Amino acid sequence: MSTKSFSAQTLWRVLLYVTLAIGAVFFLAPLYVMLVTSFKDADEIRQNSLVSLPGALNFEAWRLAWDSACTGAQCSGLEPFFWNSVWMAVPAVLISTTWGALNGYVLSLWKFRGSETLFALLLFGVFMPFQVVLLPMSQVLGWLGLSSSIGGLILVHLLAGLPSTTLFFRNYYAGIPKDLMNAARMDGAGFWMIFFRIIVPMSTPIVMVTLIWQFTQIWNDFLFGVAFSGADSKPITVGLNNLANTTSSVKAYNVDMAAALIAGLPTMLVYVLAGRYFVRGLTAGAVKG
Amino acid sequence: MSSALKISGIRKCFGKGDNTVEVLKRIDIDVAPGEFLILVGPSGCGKSTLLNIIAGLEEPTEGSISIGDKPVVGVPPAQRDIAMVFQSYALYPTMSVAENIGFALEIRKVPKAERQARIAEVAAMLQIEHLLDRRPSQLSGGQRQRVAMGRALARNPQLFLFDEPLSNLDAKLRVEMRAEIKRLHQLSGITSVYVTHDQVEAMTLGSRIAVMKGGVLQQLGTPDEIYNRPANTYVATFIGSPTMNLVQGHALHAANGDACFDIAGAQLALTAPSHAGHATLLGLRPEHLSFDDAAPWRGVVNLVEPTGADTFVVVDTAAGKVTVRTAPQTQVRPGDHVGLGVQAEHITWFDQASGLRVA
Numbered sequence: 200m201s202t203k204s205f206s207a208q209t210l211w212r213v214l215l216y217v218t219l220a221i222g223a224v225f226f227l228a229p230l231y232v233m234l235v236t237s238f239k240d241a242d243e244i245r246q247n248s249l250v251s252l253p254g255a256l257n258f259e260a261w262r263l264a265w266d267s268a269c270t271g272a273q274c275s276g277l278e279p280f281f282w283n284s285v286w287m288a289v290p291a292v293l294i295s296t297t298w299g300a301l302n303g304y305v306l307s308l309w310k311f312r313g314s315e316t317l318f319a320l321l322l323f324g325v326f327m328p329f330q331v332v333l334l335p336m337s338q339v340l341g342w343l344g345l346s347s348s349i350g351g352l353i354l355v356h357l358l359a360g361l362p363s364t365t366l367f368f369r370n371y372y373a374g375i376p377k378d379l380m381n382a383a384r385m386d387g388a389g390f391w392m393i394f395f396r397i398i399v400p401m402s403t404p405i406v407m408v409t410l411i412w413q414f415t416q417i418w419n420d421f422l423f424g425v426a427f428s429g430a431d432s433k434p435i436t437v438g439l440n441n442l443a444n445t446t447s448s449v450k451a452y453n454v455d456m457a458a459a460l461i462a463g464l465p466t467m468l469v470y471v472l473a474g475r476y477f478v479r480g481l482t483a484g485a486v487k488g
Numbered sequence: 489m490s491s492a493l494k495i496s497g498i499r500k501c502f503g504k505g506d507n508t509v510e511v512l513k514r515i516d517i518d519v520a521p522g523e524f525l526i527l528v529g530p531s532g533c534g535k536s537t538l539l540n541i542i543a544g545l546e547e548p549t550e551g552s553i554s555i556g557d558k559p560v561v562g563v564p565p566a567q568r569d570i571a572m573v574f575q576s577y578a579l580y581p582t583m584s585v586a587e588n589i590g591f592a593l594e595i596r597k598v599p600k601a602e603r604q605a606r607i608a609e610v611a612a613m614l615q616i617e618h619l620l621d622r623r624p625s626q627l628s629g630g631q632r633q634r635v636a637m638g639r640a641l642a643r644n645p646q647l648f649l650f651d652e653p654l655s656n657l658d659a660k661l662r663v664e665m666r667a668e669i670k671r672l673h674q675l676s677g678i679t680s681v682y683v684t685h686d687q688v689e690a691m692t693l694g695s696r697i698a699v700m701k702g703g704v705l706q707q708l709g710t711p712d713e714i715y716n717r718p719a720n721t722y723v724a725t726f727i728g729s730p731t732m733n734l735v736q737g738h739a740l741h742a743a744n745g746d747a748c749f750d751i752a753g754a755q756l757a758l759t760a761p762s763h764a765g766h767a768t769l770l771g772l773r774p775e776h777l778s779f780d781d782a783a784p785w786r787g788v789v790n791l792v793e794p795t796g797a798d799t800f801v802v803v804d805t806a807a808g809k810v811t812v813r814t815a816p817q818t819q820v821r822p823g824d825h826v827g828l829g830v831q832a833e834h835i836t837w838f839d840q841a842s843g844l845r846v847a
Contacts, residue, residue, distance in 0.1 A: 378578035378651075381545050386592035386639075387566035396591075400582035 237261060237457035244452055260453035264461055268454050270441035277458055279431075280438025284418060284465075287349050287434055291356040292413040298357070299364020299409060300402065304394055306365065307372040308380055318369060324362030332359075333426050340427060347429025355427055356417045363416075364409050371405040372398065407476030415466045435462045490557050492679035493519040493542065493647060498551035500537055500703075511537050513703045514551070519681065519696075524673055526694035527683045529726070534703040535683045536651060542681060543649050544568050556646050566595075571640035572649040575656060577632045579624040579639070586611075586620040589638045610638045613672070630661045637672065648673075648680040654689065666692060687727045691715065699723045718836060721843040724771050730800055733777065733810040735770045736840060752806035754785040758832055761847035767840035772830055774800060774813035779820065780829030789824045803828065 236244060237260050238253040266276040306318050336355060337346070345351030375398070383393045424434040433441075439462045443455050470477070500512040511534045519525045527535040540546040542553055544565035553560050560568050571592075579588050586607050593603045611617045614634045624632055633653060640648060653669070654662045670693055673680055684690055690697050691711045699706040699714060699722075707719035718724035724732040737751040739760035749758040749770065760768050787805035794816055801812045801820055810828065820826060837847040 376576050376578060378574040378576045379580070381543075381565075382572070382574055382578035382639075383580070384545070385543065385565045385570070385572050386643075387595040388591075392595065397580050397582070 233456040233460060237453055237460055239453050241449065241451065241453065260451070260457040261461070263451070263454045264442070264458035268442050268451070268458065269445045270438055271445055277435060277438050277442065277461055280433055280435040281461065283349060283428075283432055283438075284435040287352045287356070287432075288414060288417045291353045291360070291417050292410060294353070295357045295360035295364050295413055296406065296409045299361060299366075300368045300399070300406070301394070302361070302365040303368025303370075303372050304398055306369045308375065308393075308398070309390070318365075321362050321365055324359075325366055329359060329422055333422075337427060347427065347432060349428075349432045351427050352423060352432065352434070355423050356420065359423070360413050360416060364413060367405055367409050367412070368402070371402070375401070404476055407473050411469055411473055411477050414469050418466050438462075490521075491518045491554070492521040492523065492556060493517075493525075493681065494552075494554040494557075495519075495538070495542070496552045496554075498538065498541060498553065499549045500534070500541065500546070501549045511703045512541075512548070515700075515703075515705050517698055517705070517708060519679060521679055522677050524680045524682065524693055524695045526690040526697045527681065527700060528685065528687060528690040528697055529700035529706075531685060533700040535685075535700050538700075539649055539651055539681060539683045542647075543570060543572055569646040570649055571643045571645040571647075572651065573633075573636050573640050573653045575652040577624070577636040577656075579632060579635055581624055584621050584623060585616065585627070585635050585638075588624070588635055589642045592639065592643050606642055610642045613641065613675070614638050614668075629657050630665060633657065633661075633665055634668075637669070641672070641676065644676075645678065648678050650680065650682040650684075652684055653682075654684075654686075669693060687729065691727065697727075699726060701726075716834075716836075717845065718771070719845055721769060721771070721838050724836060724838070724845075728773060730774050730811045730813075732836075733772050733774065734838070735772070735805075735807045735810065737768060737770055737807065739768060751785055754806070756785060756830065758830070758835065761837050768846070769838040769840050769843075770830075771836035771838055771845075772810075772834065774811040776831040776834035777810065777812040778829045778831075779812065779814065779818075780827045783827035783829045785828045785830070787826060787828060789820050789822050789826060792818070792820065792822060 232249055235250070235253055238255075238257050239247075240257055240259065243251075243253055264276055266278050267274055268276045270277075270280075302321075306314055340346045340351045340354070343351075343354075345354060379397070380393065383397055388396065418434075419436060420434070421436040421440070424437045425440075428434060428437060439458050442458050495515055495517040498512055498515040499510065501508050501510045503509050515534075515538060517525070527538060529535050537546060541548050542555075544560065544563060548561060551561075555568055555570065580591065583591065589607050589610055590603050593606060598606070607620070608617070611620055614637060616631065616634050616638060619627060619631060619635070624635065627635065636653070650669070654665055657665060666689060669682075673693075682689075682693060691714075694711055696708065696710055697714045698708045701722055707714060707723045709717070709719075714723060714727050718727065718732070721734055725734065735751055737749050737756075737760070740748050740750045740755065742748040742755055742757075746757065747759040748755045749760045749768075750756075751770070758770075760770070785805065787803040787810070789801055790804045790809065791802040793800045793802070796816070798813050799816045799818050801814055801818065803810050803812060803826060805828070812828065814820075836845055838844060839846050
């Protein structure tokens with residue numbers, strides 16, 4: 200009786216793991232193909248199958264993708280685009296996270312008449328398709344003198360990200376007991392003192408979530424990048440697109456793959472480094488007691 | 489003598505127009521220096537709102553509050569020279585125990601050496617010296633409660649406010665901390681206002697008790713007054729466990745012309761303080777009832793509840809259920825027919841219609 204149920208259980212387990220393994224292979228296969236292709240040279244790509252391993256670790260394609268592949272008429276690889284993306288993403292992520300924390304702090308812990316309505320309106324921003332704002336935004340950037348600049352992209356990403364960052368922090372802070380605020384007020388702490396001394400130190404998990412979220416959104420954005428950047432301020436997603444679309448006699452799959460990996464590496468890295476906070480931050484409420 | 493805290497004509501309304509709810513209806517309380525005032529009542533009676541108004545966390549709709557003769561309505565909480573202990577402890581989770589206790593002093597720019605001396609002093613008073621470096625999450629409920637009190641004590645305020653501080657503790661710890669609070673109050677002599685819904689806490693801690701219901705102060709008095717001379721049937725039944733027996737009857741003149749009190753046909757030789765025929769409630773605590781086979785008031789035992797020190801016996805009578813406190817050695821069993829003797833000098837009389845005590 201017990202052995203029978205045991206073997207049934209084992210069978211179930213095996214089935215489960217096989218299913219999971221198939222799923223994992225399915226999702227990891229493209230990454231594998233990209234990775235092996237990026238280390239092959241043109242001959243290997245032509246002669247061997249898609250999944251075969253490269254003869255040697257050949258970084259030539261990576262070098263080309265980084266500093267000399269052609270993106271349209273210009274042939275300096277992804278490097279300038281990469282740095283554009285860094286200069287765009289880092290400030291936009293930091294400012295939108297900080298500002299979102301402040302918004303969330305006010306909206307959940309310093310409620311005022313109409314603060315719920317304001318929050319509801321802000322939520323529209325989370326669900327609004329960004330195509331809707333392209334034209335008015337480009338007009339505004341023109342008025343501000345920020346057209347086709349990294350500054351303009353930072354502003355756009357900041358505004359586009361604020362509803363989400365505000366939502367994250369607002370919901371996280373909604374779990375903070377009212378008594379904690381009252382205790383701080385009785386102790387004599389004011390708005391900023393409470394924020395910096397009590398609230399911010401409690402916010403590590405949600406800060407991590409917001410940083411990862413915002414960085415991924417902004418780094419991977421293509422729409423704003425293609426619409427609002429100038430010749431010198433194109434982000435890496437636009438650079439990658441141009442690189443892959445630049446036609447030459449032979450399609451350099453290895454360079455395309457290396458370029459795509461370069462473009463995707465920072466977000467992967469951020470997730471690997473801070474990912475454990477991501478799940479924790481999404482599931483954990485504010486600290487009790 | 490001047491008062492440490494003077495609450496005058498406090499009203500508090502929430503909402504607007506037709507939806508206005510008046511949660512406090514003109515509360516007046518004067519608290520003398522060093523007093524331990526309890527605000528007690530069921531949930532929704534307005535006791536916590538009143539405490540928040542004293543604290544400055546809410547503003548009254550009408551009326552005034554003075555702390556040490558200084559009017560404080562409109563003054564921010566931090567400038568009222570008060571400290572508060574919260575039900576949920578409300579410790580700062582990312583600060584150590586020492587930082588929690590010293591935070592208010594730090595904000596008030598007390599020099600570091602003085603601050604540390606004060607933290608050490610308070611920690612010694614509460615026997616939490618060994619916990620100073622820990623985070624609140626590493627503490628037990630009782631320890632957190634001590635830290636919360638330490639945080640309040642460190643400020644050495646004019647007035648202590650407690651908002652149901654023991655509600656989150658288990659029964660044993662609650663008794664322990666109750667004694668601790670009493671000890672600290674005797675030690676510091678700081679005027680305190682303590683909100684609770686627990687009538688045992690109210691009786692054991694308070695030098696005076698304010699019983700509230702529906703935003704109205706029902707009675708303000710010493711524990712003895714509240715227990716033995718309740719102002720109305722509400723106070724009579726709220727304070728005391730098991731609750732006071734209230735029995736309806738009529739004052740009559742017996743056949744021989746003596747005054748007597750008729751309880752559902754049983755005539756007790758009692759003089760009720762009302763004219764004949766008027767409906768009156770007789771209030772009697774369980775300890776003032778006893779079994780007396782010769783008594784005219786009779787009933788059947790319904791339930792016997794031993795609690796260790798006492799046994800409570802619930803008796804069904806023609807006038808309703810009454811509870812009798814008796815010794816644990818009692819021989820009565822459910823179903824027994826018993827007579828109920830009353831200690832006439834302990835009777836409290838209430839007017840049936842208004843519920844107010846008449847004698």
